[in-house]
Amino acid sequence: MKHLSHTLILLPLLLWAGCGDSDTASASGAWVWNLPDTVPPPRVPEDNPMSEAKVELGRFLFYDTKLSGNQTQSCGSCHRQELAFTDGLAQAEGSTGEIHPRSSMSVANAGYAASLTWANPAVVRLEEQALVPMFGEDPVELGMTNMEAELLRRLREVERYSAMFAEAFPNQADPINLDSITKAIASFQRALTSFNSKHDRGSSALTLSEQRGKALFFGGTTEAGVPDALECFHCHGGFLLSQAVDHDGSEFNQQTFINNGLYNLDADGSYPEGNQGLFDITNDPADKGKFKPPSLRNIAVTAPYMHDGSIATLEEVVDHYARGGRMIESGPNAGDGFDNPNKSSFLNGFEITEQEKQDLIAFLRTLTDEELLTNPAFSDPFAQ
Ligand code: HEC
Ligand code: HEC
Structure with missing residues (x-):
């Protein structure tokens, strides 16, 4: 019975997608989860819906060394794709050389974590977690403490970002801000699902x-x-x-x-x-x-x-x-x-x-x- 109702709900959608303008979904940037039937989608906060434009912006930001104080590191320095978004080190090393007490964690499937990081029940939203490596001082990771204005200045100088932020956050007059940066990075990480082993x-x-x-x-x-x-x-x-x-x-x-x-x-x-x-x-x-x-x-x-x-x-x-x-x-x-x-x-x-x-x-x-x-x-x- 459960199966049947599932199919009934899906059927009109499939028909709709099959005929008419097949570009509609991607043109509007609607997000499609690529997941096996056995895996539910991650929880997506109401104030940060998924979109292709946001995920792509998040990808650029995740790998951009402008996000570190001395511009030597990005999130991707400690979360490397070929190592399932870890870094191969016992303990992570921050942009100023400070050794983190803990090991970098995989951010694959981070959208499914009941709590984020090794042992902090208070960190549950990817949007908030991203602030820790950026602005945290103990330990220093990206080392951007008190450099929020500098970060926005750096990103505003990049032509590509004006267009990308505008597309990802179409309802904002001035979308290059910290809130949208963390939202885009969070959306990219939610998109990093991994169920194809x-x-x-x-x-x-x-x-x-x-x-x-x-x-x-x-x-x-x-x-x-x-x-x-x-x-x-x-x-x-x-x-x-x-x-x-x-x-x-x-x-x-x-x-x-x-x-x-x-x-x-x-x-x-x-x-x-x-x-x-x-x-x-x-x-x-x-x-x-x-x-x-x-x-x-x-x-x-x-x-x-x-x-x-x-x-x-x-x-x-x-x-x-x-x-x-x-x-x-x-x-x-x-x-x-x-x-x-x-x-x-x-x-x-x-x-x-x-x-x-x-x-x-x-x-x-x-x-x-x-x-x-x-x-x-x-x-x-x-x-x-
Ligand atoms: C009672 C709960 C529990 C059981 C049972 C358990 N684990 Fe774990 N496992 C943990 C916890 C908690 C950690 C993280 C501990 C830490 O880092 O201090 C962990 C860590 C690991 C890690 C390292 C993960 C990483 O990313 O570094 C591996 C690998 C692992 N377990 C494999 C196994 C295997 C294989 C078994 C069965 C033989 C097993 N575990 C049984 C709780 C458990
Ligand atoms: C210096 C290396 C380093 C950098 C740079 C870094 N991380 Fe991490 N990341 C870590 C370490 C270490 C942990 C575990 C932290 C802890 O438990 O205290 C972690 C944990 C995480 C987790 C939790 C994963 C889980 O399953 O609980 C997420 C998500 C994450 N990082 C995202 C990011 C993002 C986004 C950035 C960039 C804004 C970033 N990291 C930059 C080292 C780093």
Whole structure:
């Protein structure tokens, strides 16, 4: 029944698109989501509807080094397309050389994040998040603090931008302003959807090894005879492969922050100073080490892993979960993450054979969407 009504609603639209002037939709700049049936569109704020012109303007701004104080960096410096919009570094490096405490995150599918960044429940709109790398001082990323007027001056000097802003924001007399800059960048990021991996083509597209890895990931029984031993899907499930998902029409707040046992300084659950996740916002000791479980889409190209890039490879990630937490023998971060009092009760370790480990990693590699990494619509327009 559900299916039927869906078809009935779609049918007139398809007919309408099929006959008459097929240029109407693109000429008006109406946005068409290119998504599989199983994936709902992202939530789009009412004050920032999608349009082709806005997404294209957002692409230029995302890659424009005029957005950094010393004009050396753009968003794209830390969010590189070929690395699924990450940077390959353990910790990001800002335009003035300052090292960020955390690792750059993929902005593919950022429109679906229940909260943005590694552990801040207050950052939920892409429009607002963009202000952090631009104007933030702790740490310095693009380094534009107090330079808003200078930024607008730089953009107004570029002829192409006058036309692009006017087209993207047709109802504004003077569209080159900070509000429209952040709106355009947000729209570009909402357009960065990524659901065209081998995994999305269904189990029949997978090799036997990948299929076995998929079964283990989603709760299958290990050779040691334990069903659901790996638990991966509990936190990295659903269409986003993250539990912390939001989309158009979703009614529940799916924000979640979890401690996965990376550290246990002083055996009291502490993580390294200044990088304690949700605790840095709430100051509640029970929140030490709690971070957003990221989407595992494109995970094979986004190494190194975790909020601080402290795990280099997928093999080591699996070892980490198999042990149920990381043991650091000596040094300032010494401690056994297995015993972290804030660790999720799902993470107790498991027995895994070498073959099972390879199968699981083979499955994780099927989550790469080559189209995302090469699509010219998402690429750096200044590099051509
Ligand atoms: C110096 C490197 C750097 C630059 C430049 C940079 N970012 Fe980031 N980005 C990061 C890091 C690091 C994080 C994680 C931040 C945290 O958790 O505190 C991040 C996180 C994000 C996220 C959150 C993704 C998610 O799934 O939660 C978005 C969105 C984002 N950046 C967009 C942008 C935009 C837009 C720009 C340009 C205006 C930009 N970034 C510039 C390094 C950078
Ligand atoms: C109880 C929830 C939970 C379970 C179960 C879980 N994870 Fe995670 N995962 C997380 C959290 C939270 C993070 C981020 C932690 C951090 O950075 O401090 C994470 C991070 C990761 C990362 C790094 C992501 C990145 O972008 O750097 C990978 C890879 C990963 N998990 C794979 C797995 C696999 C494979 C399994 C099953 C063996 C699994 N996870 C089980 C919660 C979970």
